[in-house]
Amino acid sequence: MKSSGDVVTASSQEPLRELARFTFDFAPHFCDPAHGCAAYHRGWSTVRLFESGGTLPAGFDFFRRELLDLAAERGTGRLRVMLSGAADTGQAALVLQALRPAGIEPEFVIVDRCRTTLEQHGLFLRLRGVTAEYRQADAVDVSVLPVDAILAHSFIGFIPEARREALFVTWNRLLAPGGRVLVSERFLQAGVKPRSPISPEERKARMARLVAVLEAEGASSREVQEIAVAAEGLWDQSGKRRKMPVDVFRNSLAAAGLRVLREAADQGPENVSPVATNDLAELHPRIEAVLVRAL
Secondary structure, three states: OOOOOHHHHHHHOHHHHHHHHHHHHHHHHHHOOOOHHHHHHHHHHHHHHHOOOOOOOOOOHHHHHHHHHHHHHOOOOOOEEEEEEEOOOOHHHHHHHHHHHHHEEEEEEEEEEHHHHHHHHHHHHHHHOOOOEEEEEOOOOOOOOOEEEEEEEHHHOOOHHHHHHHHHHHHHHEEEEEEEEEEEEEEEEEOOOOOOOHHHHHHHHHHHHHHHHHHHHEEEEEHHHHHHHHHHHOOOOOOOOOEEEHHHHHHHHOOOEEEEEEEEEEOOOOOOOOOHHHHHHHOEEEEEEEEEEOO
16 A cells, blocks of 8 residues: 555656657647747657656755745645746646645646647646646736746746846736745856857767667667657757846846845756756856845
8 A cells, every 4th residue: 555655756756758758749740830949849858858867857955945935934735836938847847746745735827838838738737636727828928817936947048138027027927925936047157158059079978878878778779869869959959048147137137126035056966957068057057046026
């Protein structure tokens, strides 16, 4: 017989192998060609599965601490949590694993302009019995009922520079009184030049490791080739989006009516992003920030 702890754990786990298969197969059908995101969504979950064994996105301790602190303030046993953009279901799994063991139930609002992401979340969250709203919309323009928490994980770089302050205004607008925005992002530090894409040597070594894992899993030569192509398409995205300078980030928050309640550099383990590389992680340290409405 399963213990109550086992049941809670099972109710939070992400069946990444099946979810990765879904986006691998369906991203070419659901992604809008005008957005150019099919390669990104086709490869993300698959590379995450086989390269890092399905490790959750960076910052679990940060998000758990802040979400549980907010839940304690609310005192209701439920939190309305919005994901402001999501590469795959990793963030949602992170929130479930942070809250459910503590008896807190999230109510999700999943916002992304890509149908692939929303469909994948729908499969996962329905399977886990989670209440959720799905909004296929631009994160800058979305309108939903107020939320307790907004999670933005490695997302700001996807927003055009001219619209980033407008994104922060939207976050301010959507926060319920006392709500918080939880940001985990790599910003451009003062005096540091943006990094170029993955070098050919680094890409070759990374591909060799990925192929070795696939072959050890018993993947056929055709499957190895298909996944290799998807990984190459994903890695092509590395270094192409302009990181926001950290000082511009802070100034833009103030202009949008937000302020930093807490901020710290991520001191977590080795980088686990399916796109970023370890030297990129060292060059652009991840910052974890808690934002609230300015007084």
